[in-house]
Amino acid sequence: MSLERFISNALSPWMKEESGAEKDIVLSTRIRFARNLNDYPFPIISSEHSAETLRSFVSKELTESSESFAGSLELLNMEDLSKNEKTMLVEKHLISPHLAERSTAGAVLLNEKESVSLMVNEEDHLRIQCLFPGFQPEEGLRFANELDDWVESKVTYAFDEKRGFLTSCPTNVGTGMRASVMMHLPALVMTKALNRFLPAINQLGFVVRGIYGEGSEALGNLFQISNQTTLGKSEEDIVEDLQGIVLQIIEQEHEARRSVLKTSRIQIEDRIFRSYGILSNSRIIETKEAAKRLSDVKLGIDLDLINDIKGNILNELMILMQPGFLQQYADQPLEAKERDVRRAALIRERMKIEPR
């Protein structure tokens, strides 16, 4: 079954690519467009019949066309997936929790690299999402625009001269675009400097949140920075602003790393190697602690203190240690306590078999 491919590895093929700048701090870049069609009600009030019709129309147009984009797209209908399979796709950021849990006739179209995800009947008729390794907002926007143009050549978008792309939620109207960047900021958290930037970032129309989206906690010092405003600014301007903000934060994080090393090198080393020791030896570990320790180890790799582990261990294990993936590996549903044991075993194993 084609689904196998998408859930057998925690690390999507696109995440393993060499491209992308500032990879020690920026893990990934994401561009998402919200798009709708004129003749169908939006998914939130749509009848089952109308949602089904939309899905079969869209998926036919996008999968059966002779020339396809970014490799052939694989269609997965939500009702054909088990609860745990959907959870795993959410953990990999390939679908949203909303699509997994609350959609009617929901579906996702994925390319082989898993860098393109087209959600159907999410909050909007179409959510076009592109993922890139490291920091590449401009290249990302260019690619996402091409993909968007290709989709538009198949289906006609709802567009208004004054308001732009019409969306179900007023917060997406206009460009319908959300550009976001996932960053690992341990030193800014350590020095408590991140909080100082937040108001300034908000004023520019951008927000900072945890890695699993709205309202989620910043696990493992990972933060998602994205634009809030979608009306009145062009896609290029939004991406340019995001670039400016992210480059500033990268600079500040580097500065903070230098300064903590200067003032408390031995304490930092101690913390990093303790975490390394715990991850390599623990028998029970909770998500929160694991994320914290992994963040320390990743920092150790970036600072050249730890040399025998791959740099993307944080990316991979953050996904692998989530409940869906743990249960898939165990091949059975697991209670929270059992998961803590499995998680510890999995991390121990990975720390051994993943030499650089």
Added chain:
Amino acid sequence: MLCQECQQRQASLHFTKIVNGQKTEVHLCEECAREKGETIQGTNSYSIHDLLSGILKFDKPLKDEASTSYTKAPKPLVCDNCGLSYERFVKTGRFGCTHCYEAFETKLDPIFKKVHSGNLRHYGKIPKRSGAQMQVQREIDEERLKLKESVAKEEFEKAASIRDYIKELEQQMKPKGEEG
């Protein structure tokens, strides 16, 4: 404080639920909160919507409720395509279909102003198919600005060629069959 669910770990998530005036304190650990994922995820994404619907309601003057009993109730605003009422839109923070934008047009400016830092008009991408006309119109506007500049600088030859180009573009704007 211990997690009320597993009674094992420290509770790290504390919140107060108020349902119909009934207050309930909830203390969960990270793990159990995850376990209850659905409800927590739900509350999180709803909080954004609640916030939004709070913003939407804001444009309704408070005295409205009081005054309705004296004056005739105004005809409720309803989208004639999908049947969504403005009231429901305010409640859910979601449009029902693309026609709702027209149906509620008179009410939208203050909402967009709040949500998009004062912006009301789209300045970004224009889709190739549904926005072909608009693309040309934008180019005409840009060329007119250039024309003005050229005239101001007394570059008349350049101005003449820009003017011809604008004419050409305007020709494109006319529906087919009207040409010539």
